[in-house]
Amino acid sequence: MNTPVDIATESITLRIDDKDVSCRKGETVLQVARENGIDIPTLCYMEGLTVWGGCRLCMVEIAGSPKLQAACATVCTEGMIISTQSPRLENYRRMIVELLFAERNHVCSVCVSNGHCELQTMAVKLGIDHVRFAYRFPHLEVDNSHDRMRMDHNRCILCTRCVRVCAEIEGAHTKDIKGRGVLAAIIHDLDQNWGESSTCTSCGKCVNICPTGALTHRGTAVGEMTKKTTFLPYLTLMREAQP
């Protein structure tokens, strides 16, 4: 990997939001923007995993292109002029996040991830104070079968970060997707209970990578903290025993 890099041919200059930047050949617009402190919102993108291009929050305008492009999946080319912010893009992004809130049952107030959820944070960032679309209110299950982790489909946004980390990093490919459209859902093995999966290594990467409260460690939900009170009689006894 020590081949010398020909700077002239291997580097690319482009302009993002009126800022001249340069990058190496093959880098995506999202990578270059973030390297240069320009924030483009994303939910499905995760550094280190393959690009998915599903959340569509990172759509940017490229001069000369009639279509918007997903920054995560667009490789930089020489002389590109990109704008990552515009009233139109912000409006689209807001609608997309509103759609995610309407799709499943995201009840922030009773969620384990309240306060550290990427969907919730995104709503704040985009100034979403209510959802204009009709909530679907689907009846979804919580998979409580794994002894260490839990999958709550009510809070899943189908970003598939868990699917990709499981297949690409852990190499287990326990998780995948079933169904179409709004009926799509994350499954384990052949749509079994997670706890019955023969391929899950219980590594927990999926839990750590999940942007919302859909994947959690057991014992972290509201009301799950167990109190151990049996120590009290002993303490009292010891105190009484003192002179």
Add this chain to the structure above:
Amino acid sequence: MKPEELTAMAEKVRKQDAHFSHHIHVCTESGCVSSQSDVLLKNITDEVQQRGLKGKVCVKGVGCMGLCCNGPLLKADDTMYQFVKPEDAGAIVDSLTSTPVVELVCDTKQPFFARQKLIVRENAGHIDPESIADCVAHGAYRALLKVLTSMTPQQVIAEVSESGLRGRGGAGFPTGLKWSTVSKAGGKTKYVICNGDEGDPGAFMDRSVMEGDPHRVLEGMAIGAYAVGAGQGIIYVRAEYPLAVKRLTRAINQARREGLLGHGLFGSNFDFNVEIRLGAGAFVCGEETALIASVEGKRGMPRPRPPYPANSGLHGCPTLINNVETFANIPAIMERGGKWFATIGTEKSKGTKIFALTGKIKNTGLIEVPMGIPLREIIYDIAGGIPDGKAFKAVQTGGPSGGCIPAEHLDITVDYESLTKLGSIMGSGGMIVMDETSNMVDVARFFMEFCMTESCGKCVPCRVGTYEMHELLDRICKRQATMADLNLLKELCDMVKQTSLCGLGQSAPNPVLSTLRYFENEYLKLIQSSPASHAGDGDHHVALEVLS
């Protein structure tokens, strides 16, 4: 197979045919089979046998003759019959030597037949799709022979480019340009894929080509493979087309047996094999990257492009993907030349296009017409106009990705550009005609429901956007909506169109946008008649002023 063997094979069939003094052709495609044309074919064969005419009358099952609404169709020598029932077999056989069965005669001089121009479907109705010898006798594989013995791949591509042929799958991408891109792409292994995942409601053009002339598709693919340097072809057909699958499988086996597929075709060093992959009926698998994922055994979901399949397709190799009808045009272009093909059609849309006519018209079925034909001619002449004295309202083209064209634009010519200009698309060739009784909001809701259930769920705008658009349309239809809902619907349509990952989502709002463009009054009427569910639609800025 050696070149001379092909001619010998054709000659042999022609010689056999010369012995027959009469021919009876029965349509054996899905439409007519569903009204018992298979039984009819058997009865006719039996009747011929009983009368001892086996050596004199040639009875065969053939491809679609077009006028599907009047099926089963049958051709006895030069007379076409319609609505033929299995019990009419005897009378038909008798008519060969006497007068025609008047009450069943179908007039082939009517505009439905007379105004058509057949290239892709030129052999439909004449050949037995299950017999390779019969197909060869009607010219199958002659173009491939010509290409392999006298043309370089570059010449083939040049010919296709000159023809001006554009993809018949919907988007209308120039075929020559696509071929040349794949041809220039590096890499030893390349693939050719034929997209037979026709999924638009009311469309059956590709099914008909695959059922009626499967060898034409194989030949087109082989020529494409030669041009781009591929050795393996895949036909992706949906499993809901069992007859097409059966005929294609048979055609592939026959071609392989005859040496028209396999190693060193016609003595050249060109190898080509084809296999069939069945789709499980997901509409999105018609999108090329989703189709490739499906062929690879993965979940059929699109991925962002670029890279385009032409550079990185099946198994990461350069892949040529064309639609069934596109490939079926190739043999004719190779035989008669790109220049000839380019004389048909308009400046930017060349050749012919097959349309599936359905809905409120007299003649429903398949037609092949030159590009640039006036829409009015299709609706009123070929399709015979609207039945029951009703007025024409709109025609929907391009399926769930397309739009409606209202009566005031009936005089447009049918080509890629003018349909796009009116907010619709050529699409794969579905044409659904609606009369004055149709509710256009309901039409939009129908197509949105289709998109909603066919969305793969990968990208948010399509997955949830189609659901919410359907919800809003449903509210409007049920007279529960407000103007705010209509405005939200418009905003949502724009967002889904601009941000969706693949063509399914990007075009899902089209039926709404085009009905809004021409029939917004129908939306407004439904909204105005809905009981006001939102009170006090005042502007809050006014209130703010009062308060301060």
Add this chain to the structure above:
Amino acid sequence: MTTPTAKPTVATVWLDGCSGCHMSFLDLDERLITLAGLVDVLHSPVVDQKQFPQQVDLTLVEGAVSSEEDLHKALIIRARSKLVVALGDCAVTGNVPAMRNYFDRSDLFARAYVENAQEPTTPEERRVVLPVLGVPPLRPHATALHEVIKVDMFLPGCPPPADAIWYLLTEILAGRTPATTTVSRFGK
């Protein structure tokens, strides 16, 4: 009752919610005194007036629209208020009251009034009857306020912090549209 006054008039309403938003409102503490100087609170769970006034400038609504009564109230509120603000997550999103929406109403009633009921001891108790008289019928879904009436502003939060409520009120009284997501969020 609604005597004309120079000060803007305010009403607060409690629909299907836990009253947490009103508690948060009361958490304005000493600022309540300041507020009393700025506006007249005509109708609220914390004042005596039981009927919703004929005309009010600003109404803060806590809670989701769950029953037919809630809907009835919401329509009256809209008709008689110049400005309607959805206060807190229940009014903004449906929140916890909407968690019943994933179930059928008959299942809910069975759960609440039969399965979870005490072991019956008397014959009367054995005749399980769902309460009907004097109980407003439950709508199929508990929904956000803006699903049934036009809402002018939204202050999310469960509950919205007192500071956020103060910010909302002072901005409105200053004639500005408050940027509510800068001070609160869903679930806060």
